[in-house]
Amino acid sequence: MTERRWGLNRPTEADIVAGGFSTPWDAPFIPPFPFQFRNAQILTAFYRTDPAAMAFLAPPPVEAVGDVVAIHIYKMNDTDWIGPYHEANVMFGASIAGREGAYSPYLFLHSDGGVAHGREVHGQPKKYANPSLEFRGDLIVGGVERNGIEVVTITTPYKQERADPAAMRAHFEFGTNLNLKSVNHIDGRPAIRQITSRKLTDMVVHECWRGPCTVELRPNAQAPVFRLPVIEPLEAFFWRADFTLVAGEIVHDYL
Template structure:
């Protein structure tokens, strides 16, 4: 079998990932079908949120939103689970959304795609959503330690995604993308954003939730302490991950 030689044009085009003959990172768009999501909301200290936001982002509120996903049928990646911790943030005059200080997931492909493309601070973890009688339970483990435990009554009050979006503009995810050259010089320093597309909601429920955080040096969710528990949501939906945009380029700003 003749070996293929990769040409310069192949390498410099968009959507290329290594290894070249079995790419790790999938190209856009990526469809996620019938994902089950447990969303937990609570209030924290405003200064705790401000301390985690990179300049020039500004906080929108004192609310923390944690999504635990059971990704049942995504293109390319196969089934996996994910947890995304979000706080409201805006780049004044340009965009508003939800900034992610931490993400954890069970997929090596999802981890690589999130870090290489979006700049999401993804780490390996073990999120779970379980139905235990009349209770929906969400957990996140890192290093074999339970970092997060959240609960929600099982399907008691019907809701809509508009109710969730009114708490935090979560559909637009903002991240800090930081990549260095091999010699240590900064190669990419950007604020990036992506917005979910083609969202098809199957069901959505809400109710009072509980959130318990356990300190962990490698998963420091405790830096956003729980001050008041709010409503949680359980919802199922299909959506598409499409290309995002660069909101701010620190290197261009400093040149």
């Protein structure tokens, strides 16, 4: 008989090996799929960079594509399990085995659950930081602060030109996110070495605006976004959406 304490069933071995299990078992930290994001506000800025810098950061056999970087600054207002928080995703066009998508060399957020989920499940290189998204009069300002340094600052005018959300895909297919998942056994041997892929589903965009942008990067050895230097700022989009995070897939297994 399953032992029951404090209103909880003690997990069985079958529970432990099942998908979606997370520790501590009596207060799970990692959300099981699917979980929803509601009324997320997002500032997406595109800029031109050095293709050699992109190639340096892309893990083989992932190949960097083009010369454009996107930085998404999210204000997650209502998220299952995790609650409200801010996040930043730095990505560029990439391909692997004929699959087009976007590789993320850097992600930052100030949610411990979000950091853990991204790293443990997707293999995303998430680090704890302080992204922000603010309205300052007629300007939208997005940023990332880590170690007291504003490593990213993005600006765009406040809601001047309505846009079709599909226009954001003109630079590269950022909806398919590629990540390098690396996990070791306790004895140091490699346990997981994969390229993973995930897409957001049930996407509903409530509004979308576009405009010119500025992108400023400052060096930080623990948040080295400066490795993708700004050659030319292109454009920014401010959009508000609902979406669902579902299970992804393994597209390359090094082991």
